[in-house]
Amino acid sequence: MKNNMNAIGLDLGTTGCKAVLIDAEGNPLRSTYRSYPLIKTEPGEATQNAEVIWKAVQEALLDLKAVNADGLSFSGAMHSLLLVDGQNKPLAPALTWADTRPLDTLADIPLEARATYLKTGAPLKTPYHPAKITYLQKKQPALFAQAHQLVSIKDYIAFQLTGVWKADIGLASSSGLLNLHTGHWDEDIVKALQVKSLLPEVLDATDLLGNITPDAATHTGLKAGMPVFAGSSDGGLANLGTGAGVQDTVITVGTSGAVRSMVTSPQLDARGRTWCYFLSRNQMFAGGAINNAGLLIDWVRRMCFPADTFEVLFKEAAEVPDSEGLLLLPYLTGERSPHWKSDLTATLHGLALQHTRGHIARAALEAVCFSLAEVHDLVSAGTTRVLVTGNITRSPLWMQVLSNVLNRDLVVASSVDASALGAAMVTRHALDNRLGELTYKVQYALGFAPQPEEAALLRATREHWRGLFTSIWKEL
Template sequence: MQKERWGDCVWIGVDIGTTGVRAIAYQPDGQKLSSAEVLYPLDTPHPDWAEQNPAQIYNAVESVVKDTADALRYKGKILAGVALSTVMHSFAAMDADKNFLTNMMTWADSRSSDIVKTMKLDAELCNRFYQKTCCPVHACYPMTKILWLRKHHPDLFGRMSYVSSIKDYVFEHFTGEWVVDKSVASSSGLYNAANLQWDTDILQYLGITETALPQVVATTYHQAILPTAAQRMHLPNGIPIVIGATDGVLVNVGIGAVQQGQLSATIGTSGALRMLTAVPKVDPKGRTWCYNLTDDMWVAGGAINNGGIVMRWMRDKVCHYGSAQMENLDVDAYDLMTMKAGRVAAGSDGLLLLPFFTGERAPYWNSDLRGMFFGLSLNHGRSHMIRAAMEGVCYSLNSVLLALRDFGDVQDIRVSGSFTKSPLWLQIMADVFGETLTLPDNSEGAAFGAAVLGFISTGIIHSIEDTASLIQPKKIYTPQVENAAVYAKLYDIYDRLYWNVQQEFSDLVAYQKTI
């Protein structure tokens, strides 16, 4: 299709995240035409719980799609379709009538950590499941959440007829068809990456059958929208809804990290490093995961639990920068924190933060962890703690980068997420990694990635590799040699510290659970 006609091929990419949903209308060249966003809460009623009301999320999805569609209509643009991106690892139990028996447990929910600990006593079992699914055994995955439900609520488990995620729930309400994409399936801990089917061995271990799970379809699969849903969202009748993929794998597409040797580095609420691969890959040390993107493309990587959520904790609990206070000063709290951290030298004068506030996923896959400042002395103040938090999150991601280097040479790292608003944090990452970072001109990776799958589904774009030429660098960050040397020395201490306090972490977490 000629570029002059691209304006007639507008798709809305819907990015359903942990704390909010965003809808953005794109042309195939990446030009953004309109957008809308709605936030929703993450409920933590008990320690280790992190759940949400799926109906509340769905209502937010309809709201942003309607507002984006209305804006397009005002501009005289014709909408071609809607494509979905969702968070990974969500799980909710449904009864025979598809009424929810539980809230939607999110990736951050670690209530099954004790079950995981017991499973890990059988190393052969855990390795077998990892080899099958490319998902390390961890509390973030729906597989362990189902085990928790069976153990602690056998009455609800007995009534559970269907296993649901936020993706299949939204797609069914859009189209009337209950299916799930390969990307969500492959990030569940229930899906065999080799034969591309729900794994019967694991389902038997859980005590469920394949009838409880939706049919798995390609990430470019689409169905026409239901007339009632189209009416509510002011969409054209019969418009295609592409099921899409997960936000994690779509970030690479959205920021153009689609060639061999290219990685995406993201820090939002959490954080992740990801690289594309033609086949499913497992790490001999079990440090990484691998999820599906398209029929012939996979994404290997590792996600950390604690990214921007650490800075939010610093803002609220350490700095006490309340919203009303910041509004009176007409200053953004994070800008103020960045300014204060910028006055501290690289390495925070020897202060380290192990940022494991909510346990950790890659590369340790250990829920028995908590945050720890190490090296505090009387000369350290809030500014040191802020910078140490930024550095600690980058140390955590660096441990994932070391694992991914075993899969191939790193030639380009592209960044996305809310942390890209902080030039200081970007420079710290470049220095910690010892690698050049590229900040793309498109920072809304998952939403554009979803739209790309829409374009591919209708032949407007031929493959995800075509996005490489659409995303241009906005700024390049190169490592500062002196700072990189400081961080290399401190990362070595950070890594040894983690391994030397394993029992203390475990004992402390056990005590916290008694409170």
């Protein structure tokens, strides 16, 4: 390996892409970001335009100015499903994890829920491919019949860069089609769904996927022939990018949120409330995801602070001592863990004359933390440290609320772009076979400790919050 080797990590998120360039020691040199919209033209829809994302990727890579980089790997948002025709063109926008329309055909999936979960580590619910495939087969059969490939958004971007259709084990295992015990597409599942011939080959995270084509080089500023490696999911790579080990729980908050712990073998929940995926063929992680995190805070900003920035929202939330009895069930887009109900809706309860928009903002911050705590309690047993990454780390108030809700110390990694950094580390390991196991050591910026009085108050508020949920959604 060259002493001056530079590696690129490209993170393809729900609403934006990040590119980071690191040196041979793993130190970030520079990074870029481009946003793109989540399409919501009808009730329940949450899709992405693959060609718009490809344009954003080109701009981000050009801005990165990494013509001398030695390799690239990916971090991809989980659960996206894109239909591609025989000319390698998208047939329709890609369905994302947030699209709730497959709820309409959930009962038509030709699989048994318990057996599928035990094989794949993925509950048989709307974010996953069995539900999306069944929905498209039932609701848009003519469109589905034209499909030549079933891929993720990340697979599509990789094809644009290399001209090769391949999947990675991380995103494949988050689809609900991959057998967690064999590391391959599950024969029974793909046969029942009649999609075996539509799925690409699955590679390990550090496997060579292809090389930058001359055309892609022209549009990205990368050098033609540069190796491109398969990468993995944003969730798994966020754990890698924070330096997490088997004794750590990692919480990531972006548009959505997740709580994850590294495991050495499949870890499944008796009630199917959590999931378990591959990071690479030799590493797994278990956890749960919530739908409404930054997405909820952005909604509150648009509704209550339309002329102001997020800084104003957090400032006014900090000016009130607590939410003063105001409770917010945050389910604008249903929920994944632990309830797995796409038809859950949001509720603002307890609104009184003394409440201001600052109280609403504070209740929203608390609601996200309560939702994360529901998952934390299921997957964090035996871990000794909680690492936090994502946009939440930019707000000391929000971090303190989370520490108080969990009643645990929190540690913040020095980089908030953990998934992109994790992808860059995949590139680094792929280029240098002397590095051994896929790991990364990072510096930690600061920590937060629970404040006893505030923690006790929020513990009581959380019980009221859970009681509100139960009173509205009694069947759960």
